[in-house]
Amino acid sequence: MNDKELYQQKKQAQLNEWKSGMIQLRTQALAARAHSQVELNKHVKLLETQLDEGKIKLAELIKMTGSSFESAKKGFxxxxxxxxxxxxxxxAKFKAIA
Known part of the structure; x- marks a missing residue:
């Protein structure tokens, strides 16, 4: 297995772990009081959007080869x-509100 494949596996595993954590946060937001739910849901939605973006960028990065991979890796x-x-x-917001 080469460095690129190892890098991809490591980042994909971390994305999966974060996605699982985001699901737990969403569950906590649903259990929070109504006034807290709106605030918590905003944060969960932002996180969800960034996780989706990270998944897309990782897929794009993995398609690259050679020096273009190394250059794109910095941006990633x-x-x-x-x-x-x-x-x-x-x-932190969940700990403060919930």
Whole structure:
């Protein structure tokens, strides 16, 4: 297995893990009081959108080869960092509200 395949598997596994966590957050949002639900659902929706974007960008990245892969990988990492930040923010909001 080459570096590209290992990278893809690692990132896909992390996306899957985050998606599972997002589902748990959505369940918690549904259980929250009505006034809290709106706020929590906004954060979950943003996270869900970014996870979907991350999945698409990972698929695009994996199609690239050679030096184009390495160049695109740097851009992908920016998207990845944004997902991590949103996940951390969303988790913090859930702890503060729920």
């Amino acid at each position: 990492e920016v998207t990845w960092d944004a997902i991590i930040k949103t996940l951390e923010d969303t988790t």
